[in-house]
Amino acid sequence: MSLTPQESKYLEKKIGRKPNPLEFQIVAAEWSEHCSYKSSKKYLKILPKEGKRVISGPGYDSGVLDVGDGYVVTVHIESHNHPSAVEPYGGAATGVGGVIRDILSAGTRPIAILDGLRFGNIEKDHHARWLFKNAIRGIADYGNCLGIPTVGGEIEFDKCFTNYALVDVAAIGFGKKENLIRNRAQKGDYVVLIGGSTGRDGIGGSQFASDNLDADNRSAVQIPDPFIEKLVIEVILEARNQKCIKAMKDLGGGGLSCAISETADALGIGIELDLSLVHKREQNMSPSELMVSESQERMLVITDLAKLTTLKKICEKFRVPYSVIGRVHEDKMMEVKLDKNTIAKLPSQIVANAPLLDRPSSKPKYLSALEQVKKPTMPTDISKTFLKMLSNPNIASKHWVYSQYDHEVGIRTVVKPGGDGASLRLDNGKFLSVKIDGNSKHCYINPREGVIGCFDEACRNVICTGAKPIGMVDHLQFGNPEDPEIFWTFKESVQAITDYAKYFEIPCVGGKVSLYNETDEGPIKPTPLIGVLGLNEGKPLIPKKIENGDLLIIVGITKDELGGSEYYEYIHGVIGGKCPIVDMKSSKKIQDAVLELIHQDVIKIAHDCSKGGLGVGISKLCISNEIGCMIFVEKIPSDKLRLDELLFSETHSRFLLVISQQDEKKVMSLLEKKGITHASIGDFSGKNMTFKEKSKIVACIRIDKAQEKWLNSLEALVTHG
Numbered sequence: 001m002s003l004t005p006q007e008s009k010y011l012e013k014k015i016g017r018k019p020n021p022l023e024f025q026i027v028a029a030e031w032s033e034h035c036s037y038k039s040s041k042k043y044l045k046i047l048p049k050e051g052k053r054v055i056s057g058p059g060y061d062s063g064v065l066d067v068g069d070g071y072v073v074t075v076h077i078e079s080h081n082h083p084s085a086v087e088p089y090g091g092a093a094t095g096v097g098g099v100i101r102d103i104l105s106a107g108t109r110p111i112a113i114l115d116g117l118r119f120g121n122i123e124k125d126h127h128a129r130w131l132f133k134n135a136i137r138g139i140a141d142y143g144n145c146l147g148i149p150t151v152g153g154e155i156e157f158d159k160c161f162t163n164y165a166l167v168d169v170a171a172i173g174f175g176k177k178e179n180l181i182r183n184r185a186q187k188g189d190y191v192v193l194i195g196g197s198t199g200r201d202g203i204g205g206s207q208f209a210s211d212n213l214d215a216d217n218r219s220a221v222q223i224p225d226p227f228i229e230k231l232v233i234e235v236i237l238e239a240r241n242q243k244c245i246k247a248m249k250d251l252g253g254g255g256l257s258c259a260i261s262e263t264a265d266a267l268g269i270g271i272e273l274d275l276s277l278v279h280k281r282e283q284n285m286s287p288s289e290l291m292v293s294e295s296q297e298r299m300l301v302i303t304d305l306a307k308l309t310t311l312k313k314i315c316e317k318f319r320v321p322y323s324v325i326g327r328v329h330e331d332k333m334m335e336v337k338l339d340k341n342t343i344a345k346l347p348s349q350i351v352a353n354a355p356l357l358d359r360p361s362s363k364p365k366y367l368s369a370l371e372q373v374k375k376p377t378m379p380t381d382i383s384k385t386f387l388k389m390l391s392n393p394n395i396a397s398k399h400w401v402y403s404q405y406d407h408e409v410g411i412r413t414v415v416k417p418g419g420d421g422a423s424l425r426l427d428n429g430k431f432l433s434v435k436i437d438g439n440s441k442h443c444y445i446n447p448r449e450g451v452i453g454c455f456d457e458a459c460r461n462v463i464c465t466g467a468k469p470i471g472m473v474d475h476l477q478f479g480n481p482e483d484p485e486i487f488w489t490f491k492e493s494v495q496a497i498t499d500y501a502k503y504f505e506i507p508c509v510g511g512k513v514s515l516y517n518e519t520d521e522g523p524i525k526p527t528p529l530i531g532v533l534g535l536n537e538g539k540p541l542i543p544k545k546i547e548n549g550d551l552l553i554i555v556g557i558t559k560d561e562l563g564g565s566e567y568y569e570y571i572h573g574v575i576g577g578k579c580p581i582v583d584m585k586s587s588k589k590i591q592d593a594v595l596e597l598i599h600q601d602v603i604k605i606a607h608d609c610s611k612g613g614l615g616v617g618i619s620k621l622c623i624s625n626e627i628g629c630m631i632f633v634e635k636i637p638s639d640k641l642r643l644d645e646l647l648f649s650e651t652h653s654r655f656l657l658v659i660s661q662q663d664e665k666k667v668m669s670l671l672e673k674k675g676i677t678h679a680s681i682g683d684f685s686g687k688n689m690t691f692k693e694k695s696k697i698v699a700c701i702r703i704d705k706a707q708e709k710w711l712n713s714l715e716a717l718v719t720h721g
Contacts, residue, residue, distance in 0.1 A: 003024070021288070029254040029257040029292045030257055030261055032253075039359055040481075042358070047498050048508060053470050053471065062074040063075050066177065068430065070428075071177065072175060075170065075531070076099050076170070078099040078169055078170075079169075080092060081166050088133075089141075091135070092169075093141060095168075096113060097296050097297060101232075102171065106173060107179050112150075113150045114151060117167055119132045119165055121157055121158070123393060140404040164517065184247060186304075189327070195229075196225055197321060198279065198281060199282050229296070232299060236248070238318075245303060249262065251294070251295075251300060255295070260326075266352075270334070270335065277325045278290055278323050287343055334351055360487070370563070372576070373575070389570065389648070390616070396710055399715070419464075420461040420462075420464035420606070431465075432535060432536075433540070436530065441566075442580065445575075447489040452582045452584075454530045456582045456652050458530045464608055466541040466598040467534030467535055469534045472507070472532045473509060473511050474508060474511040474529065475528065476511065476528045479516070541598050546604065550658055550660055551660075553656070553681070554614070555594060557637045557651070558654065561651050562645060565577075566611055580649075606655055608656075612650070622684070623711070627686070629685070629689050630682050630685070630690050632681055632682055633698065688700050689703060
């Protein structure tokens with residue numbers, strides 16, 4: 001655990017002396033990139049954080065949005081990348097546990113989990129397959145034990161993640177506005193550590209996550225225990241109901257060092273704690289081990305003398321260990337004692353606020369070369385191309401994954417995983433829609449337009465359930481920020497998210513930055529992840545069964561934008577080309593119109609066009625409903641494109657709408673009136689997906705064959721290799 005020479009000098013100057021070894025370790029944990037955001041914080045300030053529903057935004061354990069009728073939803077996103085790359089089961093499981101406690105910190109009950117996962121090429125890489133299987137198992141086991149449904153997510157495989165894993169977990173909470181923890185404290189209040197015992201697991205985890213991966217550092221990986229987490233949830237919620245909690249914080253990165261210093265700094269107080277009082281899992285732990293251990297399932301609670309006895313009784317009722325480890329003072333100092341002897345004493349404001357860095361940045365040289373790639377030739381057999389695309393692990397059904405998750409526990413899940421966005425029933429009769437999206441291929445080719453496309457896709461997915469976006473969280477994942485070219489891609493992404501969020505008036509209520517995501521193989525591609533929450537005050541659009549004669553409407557125009565597409569990379573091995581670009585003005589008009597049609601109850605299914613393009617989007621509709629279609633490709637609104645480009649371009653801001661024949665006039669009239677490009681491109685019937693260009697059949701795929709490729713490819717690959 002270390003500070004740079006400049007940071008050491010800065011610390012000495014600020015405290016007026018040399019820190020002792022324990023103080024040095026405490027500060028090193030808090031000033032790690034993972035905890036301090038010292039490279040990124042100055043740029044994150046530009047994100048729009050205010051909105052009519054925002055109660056609290058970034059900077060807290062979770063963002064809070066008002067959903068009316070005295071209720072709130074909370075949201076947070078975290079990553080556990082380095083730990084999951086070393087020990088995927090425990091790393092992924094503890095990633096779930098950590099983000100759940102962030103939701104709990106606001107005083108809300110966790111009601112849903114989403115995960116975004118990235119691994120190497122599982123078709124060719126046995127290690128990537130092992131990481132994938134065990135990370136999924138860790139997420140499933142932890143979430144299922146807690147009784148919190150995993151309702152959605154997304155998965156991407158790419159060679160840039162070789163010997164690595166990105167494990168992002170988002171969690172949603174729900175509760176009454178009046179029960180929110182307001183975080184306050186005064187002199188004499190008690191500091192209580194509740195939950196799992198402190199051990200030697202996770203020591204130095206924040207520093208481990210703030211440097212290039214050391215695959216041998218297994219001691220930095222935390223050990224999960226979902227059963228005590230479940231009990232901690234119930235303890236905290238009952239303590240909240242009995243007004244025992246004045247302030248609260250999850251013990252995440254940096255352990256006690258960060259929890260104590262950040263709580264004291266945020267509340268403008270001093271905290272004195274005695275490490276001899278901490279309940280421990282192991283004997284003879286040193287003070288530095290106790291301060292930086294990241295053992296899981298622990299919460300820090302501040303209560304007063306009047307409620308301390310009640311809090312203890314609640315812990316004892318649920319058989320959850322606790323320790324009264326300290327008191328609140330007015331001196332704004334973080335004082336650490338051992339058997340009443342002071343062993344560290346630092347100003348909490350200094351510990352909690354690392355000196356920010358102003359890193360150099362420069363546009364990556366590789367970008368201009370990627371724009372100049374030569375177009376591949378069109379395949380002679382488009383039908384075979386369809387089947388190959390459907391078996392691509394990035395496109396094939398993820399049923400094998402989400403079937404391991406309990407996505408119905410809690411009886412809130414209305415729209416389940418596997419579609420566009422998930423939809424959850426709220427107690428006030430409204431519905432919450434949630435989705436996370438990312439696309440490292442697009443972001444590599446064009447960092448700005450790539451992340452805007454991820455944001456737009458997440459919004460479209462939420463729109464497809466009938467909900468209007470009300471807030472977003474981001475997770476920004478990049479390689480070493482000390483590389484000016486990598487840092488440039490980070491800055492571009494933040495500005496892009498800001499521009500889109502401001503235009504669409506979607507406030508950022510939380511997020512996470514994860515840097516140093518690289519191995520000996522090199523850095524990952526820029527991988528920002530966007531999570532969007534939508535609110536539906538009516539009824540959600542639950543996809544209806546497609547019947548013979550139903551019509552397919554496409555909204556939006558298809559463009560020559562195949563750079564970063566699955567078609568270019570998976571079929572042709574081509575990396576580069578023009579990345580899809582979002583026209584925000586047009587996209588907003590289209591989103592609003594589709595939402596209006598859904599609320600008029602004239603849409604049977606709304607599905608966005610994204611990964612794999614129009615061809616894959618149509619295939620999923622047919623496969624899921626076991627029905628064929630007849631598509632007239634010349635009717636598809638587009639630039640002048642070849643057949644393969646028309647079918648597999650991943651142009652944004654497009655929707656596929658399935659409607660009944662009797663609703664055609666109403667749908668077309670509204671789209672016409674709003675000046676939105678659209679067309680009726682075919683209908684559903686039979687057992688084949690047939691694509692015609694004028695009178696010529698250009699592709700014909702049997703639904704049962706397409707279904708077999710799409711449904712079984714990923715599972716067969718993972719289970720049988």
